[in-house]
Amino acid sequence: MQDDPIRIVDEQIIASDYFPLKKITYEQRRADGSVQRETREVYASDDGVTALLYNRERRTVLLTRQFRIGARAAGHHGSMIETAAGMLEGADPLERMRAEIREELGYDVTGLRQVMTLFASPGTITERLHYFVGEYRPEDRCSDGGGKEDEGEDIEVLELGFDDALARLASGEIEDVKTVVLLQYLQLHILGLAG
Numbered sequence: 001m002q003d004d005p006i007r008i009v010d011e012q013i014i015a016s017d018y019f020p021l022k023k024i025t026y027e028q029r030r031a032d033g034s035v036q037r038e039t040r041e042v043y044a045s046d047d048g049v050t051a052l053l054y055n056r057e058r059r060t061v062l063l064t065r066q067f068r069i070g071a072r073a074a075g076h077h078g079s080m081i082e083t084a085a086g087m088l089e090g091a092d093p094l095e096r097m098r099a100e101i102r103e104e105l106g107y108d109v110t111g112l113r114q115v116m117t118l119f120a121s122p123g124t125i126t127e128r129l130h131y132f133v134g135e136y137r138p139e140d141r142c143s144d145g146g147g148k149e150d151e152g153e154d155i156e157v158l159e160l161g162f163d164d165a166l167a168r169l170a171s172g173e174i175e176d177v178k179t180v181v182l183l184q185y186l187q188l189h190i191l192g193l194a195g
Contacts, residue, residue, distance in 0.1 A: 052182035106145030
């Protein structure tokens with residue numbers, strides 16, 4: 001693109017254990033016409049999926065609780081309440097999400113619908129998340145869930161009432177951004193509550 005104000009000058013992989021960590025140098029043409037050079041480190045992460053399952057009749061949602069090292073490294077205790085989620089690993093987002101729900105929550109659901117795709121943290125990570133919502137029924141239960149032990153997962157399945165989940169959101173107990181987004185989606189678009 002001729003008018004692109006960004007020009008990548010150099011890319012180096014500086015680590016590649018979990019996802020490649022790249023050191024990227026770029027030039028940016030500013031609004032005043034001057035050019036500045038910046039260097040940033042960016043994780044080249046796979047895209048992911050996340051879903052909030054709800055039961056309108058019982059007024060409940062299914063969430064997970066699991067340890068997250070990034071939160072712990074930031075001074076948090078690390079135990080996070082979250083929506084079910086996973087990495088695409090080359091799969092179709094809908095099929096990957098259904099598989100993650102079976103693994104983490106122990107439900108086999110149909111009728112998931114994608115409601116948005118958002119960048120997780122575009123300043124440092126390439127990952128985009130595909131957000132889904134869907135209804136679950138008690139008869140959709142196929143296992144205890146809990147994740148895959150061989151992937152280091154030790155996931156607690158939480159079934160919370162709508163009011164409880166929204167109260168935990170309002171109090172700040174739920175701090176995971178994807179979960180906040182989907183609970184707010186539930187509140188606005190499914191329950192029709194403006195506050």
